[in-house]
Each structure stands twice: as structure tokens, then as C-alpha cells.
Amino acid sequence: MGNEKIITSRRKFLKTATALAGATIGYTWLKSSQILLFAAKPKDESLPWYGIVIDIQKCIGCGNCAKACKNENDVPLEPFYFRTWVEQYTVKNDGSVIIVSPNGGIDGFKQTVPNEDIFKSFFVPKMCNHCSKSPCTQVCPVGATFESPEGVVLIDEKYCIGCRYCVQACPYGCRFIHPVKKVANKCTLCYHRLKKGLAPACMETCPTGARMYGNLRDKNSELVKFLKEHTTMILRPHLNTGSKLYYNALSSEVR
Amino acid sequence: MKFYIPPQIPRLALAFAVFISLFLILRHFLIPETFGEYGHYRGASLIDNAKPEIHYAGQQACFKCHQDIEDKKAQDVHSDIHCETCHGPGQKHVLSSKAVDILKPSGRVFCGSCHIINAGKQKSIINQIDLDKHNVGKNCINCHNPHQPWEMKK
Known part of the structure; x- marks a missing residue:
């Protein structure tokens, strides 16, 4: 009797062990074909992994970035859709917050609140956060938007069907439907310029150097050095988007 | 009797085989060539995205000819401002000095x-x-x- 019991329990053990091993092997096989399970997870260490820093203290709200971006990427000036734009936040003495962005800041800002009412005021340039867990790429039904191996979120214009799902999914409001091409459009961190070794147009034309881009993998890059030396923050961290756009001196009023 | 297979089974199997192969053939033609090369997208799209012409040449391109301005600018507070911030996109002008679309x-x-x-x-x-x-x-x-x-x- 005792003998039989041992045999059945051994059989049971072998069965369970085989099933577990099979499941593990199956899982690892599935995992290796990542296109089924995950968005792109680049492994190529030789490529840069781009991040961006915007220093709010340096931004003067001149709107050169927004203007240059439209010129560089052939986005019509009107209607006012922006790949990058500037907002002015004004915190009044009574605690209320006024946010203005006339024409995306492209023509600069006129102070609307008198000096004596202002507690503090600052400009916040906005652009694609190039998230590493971007909500916009996850919702695309046709695989027309993706994170490139360099960590830049791009759009496949030939493959986009213009369904606007991604426009709604982006928590930062960085996407729009291109008024001429009728497909989704957004900041590409001037991918075509990066590939030629040039800085993105907004950073090329920023007069105060408030914007900076660089390789997050390279621990000696200017960007990583800046991140180490300053207290930076991303927008909406609770959404776990893996944003790679870091703001220096970001106030809690910024949404 | 033990290995009796009802006639519906082979018929069903045939129908399944036809549908699955049809699906595979359709899939083959519908999925673009480079899809899945790096991830769940068309790999060739990376090349498409790198293709557009640049409009802003970058200030190093300006300084190749306008050395005098570089020297002047370096001495004063506007030294960190790149040329195209004020003068507008200059790639056309870089490619041909005849293109006089530079803003003043x-x-x-x-x-x-x-x-x-x-x-x-x-x-x-x-x-x-x-x-x-x-x-x-x-x-x-x-x-x-x-x-x-x-x-x-x-």
C-alpha cells in the first residue's frame, strides 16, 4: 500500500514538473518573439537612447521653437496645430492659476495679468515626451506608430489610417491630424535631422538654450550631467508613461 | 469500432485546412515586407522618417562662409544665439548662395x-x-x- 502511494505521488510529481517546464519553455519562446507581446524594446546598445531636458527657468516665451518646428516639418501655420508649443502659467496672489497660449506662443506673449497681482509666472514649452511606455503607440490598431530603436516615438505615415485613436490616447495632447496629409502627426524630435547629426529645429533656434537633447545611455553626455546636477521632473508621473522629457524647475501647477 | 471516425470529422478538418491556408495566404499579402523587423511596425518606416529634407542648416554651415559674423557674435551677449533663430531657415541659401530667402x-x-x-x-x-x-x-x-x-x- 505504502509502495503504491509513493508511485502515484512520484507520477504526480513528474507530471507537474513536466508541465511547469513546458510552460516555462513556452513562455520564454513567446517572450523571444516580442512583436506578439510588447512594443519594441530596443536591445541595440550601440544606438543612442534619446532624452530631452527643458529648463523652465531659461524659457523666455519667444515662440521661436514653435515657429522653427512648423518650418522644418512642413506643418501649415494655420490651423494652429503644433508639434511643440509654449504655455504661460501665471499664479496669482489669490492662488488662482491662469494658463495662456495665444497661437501656441508662436507670436510671443503679452503679459495679461498686472505685475502687482502676480505671485509667480513662467513659461512651459510642451512637446512630445517620447515616452518609453507610450500610451499612443499601444493603442494604434495597425502598428503605424512605434518607438524607434533610438527611443523616438515615430509615425508611419504610409500605414496610418487616420483613426485618431492615438490623438486621444496621448495624455500630453501632443498629437494631431495633419491638416494636409490627413494622418496622425507629432514631434519626431526631428528624426531626419538627428540622423544627419543636426540638432532638432526647436533646439537649433532656441535663443537661451532652454532645450537640450542627448543620449541617456551615455553617462558622460551633457544631458545626463544636467539630470544629475538638477532636480528635474516629468509631466504626469502617475500615469507611468515612461516619459523621457525632463523639466527643470517644474511647478506643481503645470498640467 | 474502436477507431471509428465519424465522416464529419474529415470534412471539418478539410474545411479548417482550407480556411487556415486561406488566412495564411491573405496574411502573407497583407502584412508589409519589413513589418516586425524591429518591433510591431514597418522597419522601412525608420528610413521614411529619416528622409525629409532639412530646412535649418545649423549654424556651423553658416560659419563656413560667414566667419566674420562668427567672430563678431562671439564677443557679445548674442553669442549663444544661432543664426537661424533670427534669419530663418537657411538650407536653401547654403545649397546655393543665389537663394536669397534669408530673413533680415x-x-x-x-x-x-x-x-x-x-x-x-x-x-x-x-x-x-x-x-x-x-x-x-x-x-x-x-x-x-x-x-x-x-x-x-x-
Whole structure:
């Protein structure tokens, strides 16, 4: 009797062990074909992994970035859709917050609140956060938007069907439907310029150097050095988007 | 009797085989060539995205010819401002000096786009001008050289 019991329990053990091993092997096989399970997870260490820093203290709200971006990427000036734009936040003495962005800041800002009412005021340039867990790429039904191996979120214009799902999914409001091409459009961190070794147009034309881009993998890059030396923050961290756009001196009023 | 297979099973199997192979054939033609090369997208799209022509040449391209301006600019507070911030996109001009689409902006409104007084700007970052008080009616570049703002013209 005792003998039989041992045999059945051994059989049971072998069965369970085989099933577990099979499941593990199956899982690892599935995992290796990542296109089924995950968005792109680049492994190529030789490529840069781009991040961006915007220093709010340096931004003067001149709107050169927004203007240059439209010129560089052939986005019509009107209607006012922006790949990058500037907002002015004004915190009044009574605690209320006024946010203005006339024409995306492209023509600069006129102070609307008198000096004596202002507690503090600052400009916040906005652009694609190039998230590493971007909500916009996850919702695309046709695989027309993706994170490139360099960590830049791009759009496949030939493959986009213009369904606007991604426009709604982006928590930062960085996407729009291109008024001429009728497909989704957004900041590409001037991918075509990066590939030629040039800085993105907004950073090329920023007069105060408030914007900076660089390789997050390279621990000696200017960007990583800046991140180490300053207290930076991303927008909406609770959404776990893996944003790679870091703001220096970001106030809690910024949404 | 033990291995009796009902006739429906082979028929069903055939139907399944036909549908599955049809699906595979359709899939083969519907999925673009480079799809899945790097991830759940068309690999060739990376090349498409790198294709567009640049419009802003970058200031190193400007300095290849305009060395004199580089030297001038380096001496004053506008040294960190790249040429195309004021002069507009210059790639056409770089490719052919005949292309004279370079902007030469002037006037209080243009200079004011940076220098207008605003509570949002940090005083240590930029000199701010109250355009309603500072030499009203005069063009900025009558006194200031935009490449060397503190090299006052007489």
C-alpha cells in the first residue's frame, strides 16, 4: 500500500514538473518573439537612447521653437496645430492659476495679468515626451506608430489610417491630424535631422538654450550631467508613461 | 469500432485546412515586407522618417562662409544665439548662395519677441525692454548692432 502511494505521488510529481517546464519553455519562446507581446524594446546598445531636458527657468516665451518646428516639418501655420508649443502659467496672489497660449506662443506673449497681482509666472514649452511606455503607440490598431530603436516615438505615415485613436490616447495632447496629409502627426524630435547629426529645429533656434537633447545611455553626455546636477521632473508621473522629457524647475501647477 | 471516425470529422478538418491556408495566404499579402523587423511596425518606416529634407542648416554651415559674423557674435551677449533663430531657415541659401530667402528682420516688434518685458521671464536670462518707454519710435538696430548688441552705433 505504502509502495503504491509513493508511485502515484512520484507520477504526480513528474507530471507537474513536466508541465511547469513546458510552460516555462513556452513562455520564454513567446517572450523571444516580442512583436506578439510588447512594443519594441530596443536591445541595440550601440544606438543612442534619446532624452530631452527643458529648463523652465531659461524659457523666455519667444515662440521661436514653435515657429522653427512648423518650418522644418512642413506643418501649415494655420490651423494652429503644433508639434511643440509654449504655455504661460501665471499664479496669482489669490492662488488662482491662469494658463495662456495665444497661437501656441508662436507670436510671443503679452503679459495679461498686472505685475502687482502676480505671485509667480513662467513659461512651459510642451512637446512630445517620447515616452518609453507610450500610451499612443499601444493603442494604434495597425502598428503605424512605434518607438524607434533610438527611443523616438515615430509615425508611419504610409500605414496610418487616420483613426485618431492615438490623438486621444496621448495624455500630453501632443498629437494631431495633419491638416494636409490627413494622418496622425507629432514631434519626431526631428528624426531626419538627428540622423544627419543636426540638432532638432526647436533646439537649433532656441535663443537661451532652454532645450537640450542627448543620449541617456551615455553617462558622460551633457544631458545626463544636467539630470544629475538638477532636480528635474516629468509631466504626469502617475500615469507611468515612461516619459523621457525632463523639466527643470517644474511647478506643481503645470498640467 | 474502436477507431471509428465519424465522416464529419474529415470534412471539418478539410474545411479548417482550407480556411487556415486561406488566412495564411491573405496574411502573407497583407502584412508589409519589413513589418516586425524591429518591433510591431514597418522597419522601412525608420528610413521614411529619416528622409525629409532639412530646412535649418545649423549654424556651423553658416560659419563656413560667414566667419566674420562668427567672430563678431562671439564677443557679445548674442553669442549663444544661432543664426537661424533670427534669419530663418537657411538650407536653401547654403545649397546655393543665389537663394536669397534669408530673413533680415528688424523693428521693435521683432526684437521685442524676445526682449519685451514679461513677468514670466527671468531677469538673469534676458534683458527686458519696456517698449512703451525705451526710445519710442526708434528702430532698435539704429543704435544696437544685432550681432553685437552692446557695440552701440553712434
